[in-house]
Amino acid sequence: xxARAALVVVGVVFGLTACASRPAQGHAPGPVAVAPPxxxxxxxxxxxxxxxxxxxxxxxxxxxxxxxxxxxLLVPDPTQATVTVNITYLVGSRHEGAGETGxxxxxxxxxxxGTPRHPxxxxxxEARGAEVNGTTGTDRTNYHETLPATPENLAFxxxxxxxxxxxxxxxxxxxATELTVVRNELEMGENDARAILxxxxxxxxxxxxxxGRDTIGARSDIERVPVAALRTFYARHYQPDNAxxxxxxxxxxxxxxxxxxxxxxxxxxxxxxxxxxxxxxxxQDGERGVVLQRAGDLHVVGVAYHTVSGASPDYPAVLxxxxxxxxxxGGRLYQxxxxxxxxxxxxxxxxxxxxxxxxxxxxxxxxxxxxDAVERILREELERLATAPIDPRALARWRASxxxxxxxxxxxSQDLALALxxxxxxxxxxxxxxxxxxxxxxxxxxxxxxxxxxxxxxxRTVGRFVPTAAPVRAPATEAPALxxxxxxxxxxxxxxxxxxxxxATLEAIETRTLRASVAGVALAVLPKATRGSTVQLRLDxxxxxxxxxxxxxxxxxxxxxxxxxxxxxxxxxxLRDAEDALxxxxxxxxxxxxxxxxxxxxRPHLAAALDLVVEMLRSPSFPAAELARVKQERAAEFAQxxxxxxALAWVTLAQRLTRWPASDPRYAQAPREQLAAQERVTRAQLxxxxxxxxGAGHAQLAVVGDVDPVALQARVRELFGGWTTPAPYARLxxxxxGLPGQEVTLPLPDKEMARIxxxxxxxxxxxxxxxxxxVLLGHVLGGDGSxxxxxxxxxxxGLSYGAEGWTEAGVLDDEGGVxxxxxxxxxxxxxARAALxxxxxxxTTTAVPADELARAKRSWRTAQDTRLADDGAVTSLLVRxxxxxxxxxxxxxxxxxxxxxxxxxVLRVARTYVQLGRLVIVTAGSDAP
Numbered sequence: 049x050x051a052r053a054a055l056v057v058v059g060v061v062f063g064l065t066a067c068a069s070r071p072a073q074g075h076a077p078g079p080v081a082v083a084p085p086x087x088x089x090x091x092x093x094x095x096x097x098x099x100x101x102x103x104x105x106x107x108x109x110x111x112x113x114x115x116x117x118x119x120x121l122l123v124p125d126p127t128q129a130t131v132t133v134n135i136t137y138l139v140g141s142r143h144e145g146a147g148e149t150g151x152x153x154x155x156x157x158x159x160x161x162g163t164p165r166h167p168x169x170x171x172x173x174e175a176r177g178a179e180v181n182g183t184t185g186t187d188r189t190n191y192h193e194t195l196p197a198t199p200e201n202l203a204f205x206x207x208x209x210x211x212x213x214x215x216x217x218x219x220x221x222x223x224a225t226e227l228t229v230v231r232n233e234l235e236m237g238e239n240d241a242r243a244i245l246x247x248x249x250x251x252x253x254x255x256x257x258x259x260g261r262d263t264i265g266a267r268s269d270i271e272r273v274p275v276a277a278l279r280t281f282y283a284r285h286y287q288p289d290n291a292x293x294x295x296x297x298x299x300x301x302x303x304x305x306x307x308x309x310x311x312x313x314x315x316x317x318x319x320x321x322x323x324x325x326x327x328x329x330x331x332q333d334g335e336r337g338v339v340l341q342r343a344g345d346l347h348v349v350g351v352a353y354h355t356v357s358g359a360s361p362d363y364p365a366v367l368x369x370x371x372x373x374x375x376x377x378g379g380r381l382y383q384x385x386x387x388x389x390x391x392x393x394x395x396x397x398x399x400x401x402x403x404x405x406x407x408x409x410x411x412x413x414x415x416x417x418x419x420d421a422v423e424r425i426l427r428e429e430l431e432r433l434a435t436a437p438i439d440p441r442a443l444a445r446w447r448a449s450x451x452x453x454x455x456x457x458x459x460x461s462q463d464l465a466l467a468l469x470x471x472x473x474x475x476x477x478x479x480x481x482x483x484x485x486x487x488x489x490x491x492x493x494x495x496x497x498x499x500x501x502x503x504x505x506x507x508r509t510v511g512r513f514v515p516t517a518a519p520v521r522a523p524a525t526e527a528p529a530l531x532x533x534x535x536x537x538x539x540x541x542x543x544x545x546x547x548x549x550x551x552a553t554l555e556a557i558e559t560r561t562l563r564a565s566v567a568g569v570a571l572a573v574l575p576k577a578t579r580g581s582t583v584q585l586r587l588d589x590x591x592x593x594x595x596x597x598x599x600x601x602x603x604x605x606x607x608x609x610x611x612x613x614x615x616x617x618x619x620x621x622x623l624r625d626a627e628d629a630l631x632x633x634x635x636x637x638x639x640x641x642x643x644x645x646x647x648x649x650x651r652p653h654l655a656a657a658l659d660l661v662v663e664m665l666r667s668p669s670f671p672a673a674e675l676a677r678v679k680q681e682r683a684a685e686f687a688q689x690x691x692x693x694x695a696l697a698w699v700t701l702a703q704r705l706t707r708w709p710a711s712d713p714r715y716a717q718a719p720r721e722q723l724a725a726q727e728r729v730t731r732a733q734l735x736x737x738x739x740x741x742x743g744a745g746h747a748q749l750a751v752v753g754d755v756d757p758v759a760l761q762a763r764v765r766e767l768f769g770g771w772t773t774p775a776p777y778a779r780l781x782x783x784x785x786g787l788p789g790q791e792v793t794l795p796l797p798d799k800e801m802a803r804i805x806x807x808x809x810x811x812x813x814x815x816x817x818x819x820x821x822x823v824l825l826g827h828v829l830g831g832d833g834s835x836x837x838x839x840x841x842x843x844x845x846g847l848s849y850g851a852e853g854w855t856e857a858g859v860l861d862d863e864g865g866v867x868x869x870x871x872x873x874x875x876x877x878x879x880a881r882a883a884l885x886x887x888x889x890x891x892t893t894t895a896v897p898a899d900e901l902a903r904a905k906r907s908w909r910t911a912q913d914t915r916l917a918d919d920g921a922v923t924s925l926l927v928r929x930x931x932x933x934x935x936x937x938x939x940x941x942x943x944x945x946x947x948x949x950x951x952x953x954v955l956r957v958a959r960t961y962v963q964l965g966r967l968v969i970v971t972a973g974s975d976a977p
Contacts, residue, residue, distance in 0.1 A: 099313055100305045107458070107481060109468075112305065116317040117289025120308060121468060121477060123296035125461035131297035132462040133205040134192035135213075136469040138292070139285035140185045141265070142258040142325055142403070150265015151273060151281050153184040154230055158278065159191065161222040163215040166208050173208075176201050184263055187402045188473035194462050197298035203307050209293070210311035213286055220275050230270055241344045241513045246408060248338045249352050249511035253406055257329040287318045292472045296465035329354070329404065331507075333798075338511040341519050346392065347419050348513035350410035351426045355502045358400030359474040364450075364486045365494040366407055366502075369433050370396035371446040372495070373409065378442060380429045385411055390418045390425070402474050406509075407502070423510065433499035438492040450487050545754075548577040552917035554943075558936040561926065566761050567769040569744055572926040573760060574752040578919070583654050583753035585647040586923040587661065588931065591741040592713075593778035597640045599711040600737060602725035606678060607734045607742075608638030613674040616667045620674060623664070632657040636664065640713035641780055643742075646920070651754040655763050662767045665742065670734045679726055689719035693972035694871070696794050697803040704792060704968045705809050705865070706785055714780055745773030750926035752919045782863035784811040789965050794972035802874040802973020806884055807867025808966040812857040819857050820945040821953040822864075822961065826855030827904045828896055828954070829887065830868060832911070834903060836887050837868050845883065847876045853887070859932055866962055874974040881971065888967075891958045895951040905946060912943070 100120065103111040112120040140152050160169045160182065173180045173193050178201075180193040191209065195201040247262045254260030264270075293312060295304055332354055356362045373381040374396040385391035391411040398407040409430060413422050457463045471480040550556065562573045597604075612634060613620045627634055632649040634657070645665070649657040689695040702716035709715060717725070747768070751760060789808065796802075812822065830837040830853020841851035848870040857864035868884040896904075915921040929935060 099309050106478065109464075109477070110301075111477070114288065114309070114313050116313065116315055117287070118312055118315075119292045119472075120305075121292065121294045122299075122301055122304065123294065123461050123464055123468075124299060124301055125297050128297040128461055129197055130194050130462065131197040131202050131205075131295065131299050132192060132194045132465040133202070133209060134190055134294040134296070134465045134469060135209045136188050136190040136292045136294070136472055137286055138188055138290050138473060140187045140189060140473070141261055141263040142186045143285070144258065144261065144265075147269055148273075148277070148281065149261050149269045150230070150263075151269070151278060152189055152285075153263055153265060154226070154270060154273065155218075155278060155282055155286075156182045156184045156189050156191075157226045157230055158218050158222060158282075159212050159216050161217055161219070161226065163211045163217055165215065166211050167217075169208065169212070173205075176204065178205075185470075185473065186259055186263060188469055190466070190469040192466060192469075194297070199300070199303065202295070202299055202304060203311075206307050206311045210315060213288070213291070213312065214315055216282060216286075218275060218279050218282060223273075223275055223278070227271060230264070241340070241342055241346075241515075242348050242410060242412065244342070245338070245340045245348050245350060245511050245513040246410065248340055249350055249408065249509050250406065252336045252338045252511075253332070253352055253354065253509040254329055257327050257403065258325065259329075259401065259403065259405060284320065284322070287320075288312060288315050289317055290322060292468070292477070294465045294468050296461040332509075334506050336509040338509070340511065340513045341516040342513070343517065343519060344513065344515040346513075347413040347416055347515060348410060348511075349413055349419060349423045349426060350408060350511040351423070351430060352406045352408040352509045352511070353430065353502050353504075353507050354404060355398060355407045355498070357402060357404050357474070358470075359402070359476075359479045359482075360404075361482075361486050362494070362498050363398070363400065364483065365490050365498045366398045367450070368443060368446050368490050369430075369495045369499055369503075370398055370407055370409070371449075372433070372438065372442050373429055375442070375445070378445075381409065381411070381426065384425050384429065385422060390422050400470060400474065419512065423512070427505075427508070427510075430503045431499070431505070433503060434496055435500075438495055440492060443490070443492060443495070447487060447490065451484070454484055454487070544580040545577070547579040547754075550576045552913060554916065554936040554940050557916065557922060561936075562757050563930070563935075564761065566764045567744075568747070568772070569764055569768050570748045570930040571761065571764060572748075572750045572930055573755060573757045574750075574922065574926065575755050575757055576753065578753045581651040581754040582919070583647075583649055583651055583751060583755050584919040584923045585645075585649075585654075585658070585749070585751045586920075586927045587645040587647075588642060588748045588927050589645075589665070589742065589744060589773075590642040590746040590779070590931075591743065591773045591777055592641065592775050594712065594780055596741075596775050597713045597780075598709075600640045601713060601715075601717060602722065603729050603733050603737045604638060604640040604713075604741075605722075606675070606682075606726060606729050607668075607670075607737055608636055608643050609678045609682070610670050610674060610734065611636050611638075611643070611664045611668050613678070614669040614671045615663050616669050617663070619671070623660070626660055627657075630657045630660065632660065634661060634664070646923075648920075654755060655759070658763060658767065666771065668738065670731050670738075672731055675731055675734070679729075682726055683723060686719045686723040690723075691796050691799065692719075693794070693796055693799055693801060693803040695719060696796070697805045697869075697970045697972040700792055700794065700970045700972070701805045701807060701867075701968055704790060704970070705787060705807070707787070714782070739774070741773065741775050743773035744768040744771045746777050748927045748930035750923045750930065752923045752926070779860070782858055782861040784809040784863050784865075786811065787966070787968075789967045789969075791969045792971075794970065796973055799874070799974045801871055802877050802971065803869070803871050804877060804880055804884065804969070804971045805867065805869040806881075806888070806967050806969045807865055807869075808963060808968060810855075810857070810864040810866060810961050811862040812864040812961065813862050814857045814859055814942075816857065818957045818960065820942060821949045821957040822855050822857060823942075823946060824901065824904050824908065824949050825891065825954050825958055825962075826853065826866070827908045828900065829853030829855070829866075829891060831904065832907050834907065836890075837870070837884065840883050840887055841870050841872075841880060845879070847880050847883065848872050851880075851884075872973075877971055877973060881969065885964070885967075888962060889964060891954075892962050892964070895955040898951055901949070901951050901954065905949070908946065909943065912939075 100112040100114055103113050108123060110122045112122070114120065141149070144151050162169045166172055170180065176195055178193045178195040182189070182191040193205055195205060251260045293308065355366045373379050374394050376382055381394045381396070385394050391413050394409070394411040396407065396409040399405050409426050411422050411426060413419050457467055468477050468480065471477045557574060560574050560576060564571050612623060615623065618626065630649060630653040632647060632653060635646045637644055645661055647657055647661055696718070699716050699718050749764065786809065812819065827835065829835060830851070835853060837851045837853040841848040851870040853868040855864070855866045868888060870880050870884060872880045
């Protein structure tokens, strides 16, 4: 079978049900026998109506426009004994929203039920000897009737179309009966394995565009559509400004214009404005596949590729390419599949739609053993068009055949009247003429060019129909009725402990917190009644020094991941079972300098859960199988990060701001370095590292929630007593390196998101007198949704989904920094870079307005208070204070100092510490400059 020429009328076979192509759904007409009408009596020509404005005349087609927005195309043909009236509404399945699938097609059926003035449209038209039908497609719906050419018949048809444009009954009773008909049409299509496979392939090929939905719609939408929703859809789209009327055949042109004006021309132009559809299907980024298993006899194999719209100058080249493949008998696919008997048939099509659609090649395969070979050959021949020589004689055959069909269709006015529906649906009926011009211009180079562009593996969707004698289906399910379910749940009501109204303030936390040193562990306990008697715990262990930890990053990271994956007495599954039984959530993370354990459980299980944590920490078994799994998991994580703009930009900034040796635990390893390092780690190294470093000699433990402090201290003394850290310990100090500024670009192909990060380090500690103003500088720059970076890049310029700015300072060391960052589309990198630098510069030149600074103070204080309401955040705060040798007094002092900061203070610290010449600028993405 040959590729469908663009002019072939979709879904129109007079006297038969219309369903000639995938998306066009037809309304079954009644059988009629049309006798040639007598010649109409001569009549005085009516004067042309002044309301119809002649727009243009081309190829025997004259276009008029009416004030209400209706477009009229007249195609006079005095050689015909009939006249065709075809009205096309520019609405199809592409315009349907969620829950509306099949609505355009269902509405087409309902309009044949008629209006109060014209009930039973079929009967009325058949009484006049008419051939009548309607079809629905992706981009349009049309209604057409061909009648004996008399003025009375034409006037009746025009009056009928005017009436059902705005007065269709759409009654509930009619909908109930018509649903059975539409359901039967759906069921008829469901029995066609090849058609259903094509529909599934189209659905897989389109992720977002409406073309992925079949025109006939989902069964549930069809069966449950409310009449009110159908009427709303009708009122929105069935209006003169969304319609094109074609009259073709034997008629008097001035009299016809007058009749159109008296009927359709009197319908008011609607006040509503139709919003054009705007979804653009993204470029496919990898092969997709569909397997359909149903009862049947023949296997079917198909391949589909996204191509172009029907109006594109390249569309004829797509048709030519497909014709070179499936033409009987010389087509390449025909010769390779049908002639040797691998396939019973093969055809290739490319439908002509308003938006880009697909080129689809399908083959019916009698024997299962040939399916793989047929699929391979389909792919090969389509993709070989890009390079294989093209026989100019084959291209000439396609051109001659297509031009013949065009020419013959133009000579039969009723075919032309219906074909104009398809071209009008592309956006302009004159695409009929441009299509012919493009057909005449197609060259062998054009065919190779479109094949090279579109017939590529990443743009391919493959489908297979597998005949299955007894298909096994999952049961159909729906959301259940909720009333009995919630009633059953109410019978199992179990009230949780309510907890106490504990004020989330620094003062309340400090008053309630108990601090002690127990068995060498620095302990902070904040006992309070909590909802459900929950308890939050955090334990930090520290070990080693710069010399002993050199080169151990990968070993330490893997060891931390494996601590919870098996102990000497319990395998991984037993540990998971124990966690579940104890209502415990345990997380262990770590690096070369130590591990952090977070535990959340309920009061009755706290002691046993803490026992389980210590078991994981003190007696891990490091199973070889789990080591291999963890390495595999991390390798997959690193592989994703190797081309991730986000990860690479941040690690590059960290590396360019410091000069730690690659072996130093403080060195920021890139994903590729981490991947290579972990592959060298052995189980023996994990065991050795654990034995040398892991212990509680330098530990901090914080517990918040429903806990007995006395019992907890006794348990800690029992679990941690004597568990020392074998290797000497010295805190790894940080520092600011003060390196010069530089710019780094990381080109990453095929990434739709880019990351830009800008910053430099600062020698500053949080005890410095400038620190409070430094804090507010960071908050003004990028602390929240009102900050300058966010407002500039997100709110005003719309460049970024996420933009941020910050200032930092060390706690125990003179180390800190300042910076800004954003994620943007690659094309917006230059604008984002300029905006971020402008915002940094502005802070060093102009004082922050007093009202903006006051807002920043309130926002910073509110954020601090919000974190105090989170028990997990409070445990982290208490652990850090234990490590730093502090209490909440320092935070209270900081709050008082922040409140006193002036705009002059902020400008001064900005000018002192923000050094634009030292900025490191990292851009990572497809279009990194």
